[in-house]
Amino acid sequence: MKKYLLIFILLCWVAGVLSLLWYPMVDVPRTVREITYYDKAAHLVFFGVMAYLFIVIGIAWDKFKFARIALFSFTAVTLINVLGEYAQAYIPGRTPSYLDFSAGLIGTLLAIPLAYMLNYAPRQKLLLHVCCAPCAVAVAEILQAGYKLELYFFNPNIHPEKEYRKRLAEVKNLAKKFGVKLRVGNYDYQNWLEAVKGHEADLEGGSRCELCFTHRLQSAAELASRRNFHFYGTTLAISPHKNSYLVNKIGSAIAESMGQKFLDKDFKENNGWQRSLVLSKKYGFYRQKYCGCEFSSRNT
Ligand code: SF4
CATH class of the missing domain: 3.40.50.620 (HUPs)
Structure with a gap:
């Protein structure tokens, strides 16, 4: 039951992230815009949480070793990250950014040790x-x-x-x-x-x-x-x-x-x-x- 709920949350998260990346004009409040690199931090969190959810689901499934779960999560989230940036080239008002992609990649990588320490190692x-x-x-x-x-x-x-x-x-x-x-x-x-x-x-x-x-x-x-x-x-x-x-x-x-x-x-x-x-x-x-x-x- 828990794993199906997690899958549902993950799907909602992926849909939410892609909507934000692909929405022609996201209206960000001025106070947020004034924070340096707020958009990079947002990419880091978006993809970090996504990778974390993938790993937690893999652990809940309990059929695979952690290394395989982490590899799958990294591959899946990086593909979504690439797709998210690539598609922006065709959306009015949006432009793909290597820095945004890199921030997402860092979030994805950080999620792996975090998920290991919080969910896998304590068992x-x-x-x-x-x-x-x-x-x-x-x-x-x-x-x-x-x-x-x-x-x-x-x-x-x-x-x-x-x-x-x-x-x-x-x-x-x-x-x-x-x-x-x-x-x-x-x-x-x-x-x-x-x-x-x-x-x-x-x-x-x-x-x-x-x-x-x-x-x-x-x-x-x-x-x-x-x-x-x-x-x-x-x-x-x-x-x-x-x-x-x-x-x-x-x-x-x-x-x-x-x-x-x-x-x-x-x-x-x-x-x-x-x-x-x-x-x-x-x-x-x-x-x-x-x-x-x-x-x-x-x-x-
Ligand atoms: S001795 Fe061991 S193998 Fe033999 S019947 Fe008892 S439990 Fe079974």
């Missing part, structure tokens, strides 16, 4: 542990708007390795679609078996799963600490087959023991799971038929 870094693309897609959609998001695929519980590769490929696909960085942990199934030793025969949802969550979230918390993320979180809790309370309790306890912050959220709320079904279908993600380990696959 907190969140490392999101993802179990699979279908679960991650709705969570990533929710979190991307408020955080600087990176994904972490660490799921050595998945068996066999062919299945692991398949789910990893889908998560890579998801990261590409959302324009977010993906980090991939080691696939050490033997180590995971050690972590759940003695609980192989447990029912799904029991102690084996508790140990499995701990194993994976511990790794995510360690990485988040090493890489200075403000928070870490997980997509595990969105599935109706997982106990959100338990997942969040484990995540919070690990975070506390490491001086880290865990994003304690129940993504099932507000139809999170239904949204993940819709988005998975839209993107054509592969949906697995069992949780991940060989024991869950046998039960299925």
Whole structure:
């Protein structure tokens, strides 16, 4: 909603600026005319605000890196600036001016660091542990708007390795679609078996799963600490087959023991799971038929 409102404001701004540039005679009050370079300052503000709005919309869209957004904004606003000046050659009472163009260009350039400092840099870094693309897609959609998001695929519980590769490929696909960085942990199934030793025969949802969550979230918390993320979180809790309370309790306890912050959220709320079904279908993600380990696959 916010981005559509911003687009509307931008369109109004562009229309307003071009109207002023192309209006045959703009009647400027004398007090304003007496200010030195008032018209240059006006060009600087007109195009600076335009570039700023372009960038803020790009950030709100949350699909592209800042450099791409800035480049697009610079190109679009400079083209409008060129067009605005060029067309004045054909409008009675107006003349194109290199100085006006340059003032607009300076405004466009100044808007880039300003938008970065005010809108992009302050977002907190969140490392999101993802179990699979279908679960991650709705969570990533929710979190991307408020955080600087990176994904972490660490799921050595998945068996066999062919299945692991398949789910990893889908998560890579998801990261590409959302324009977010993906980090991939080691696939050490033997180590995971050690972590759940003695609980192989447990029912799904029991102690084996508790140990499995701990194993994976511990790794995510360690990485988040090493890489200075403000928070870490997980997509595990969105599935109706997982106990959100338990997942969040484990995540919070690990975070506390490491001086880290865990994003304690129940993504099932507000139809999170239904949204993940819709988005998975839209993107054509592969949906697995069992949780991940060989024991869950046998039960299925
Ligand atoms: S059923 Fe799922 S959560 Fe439980 S141990 Fe197996 S892979 Fe882990």
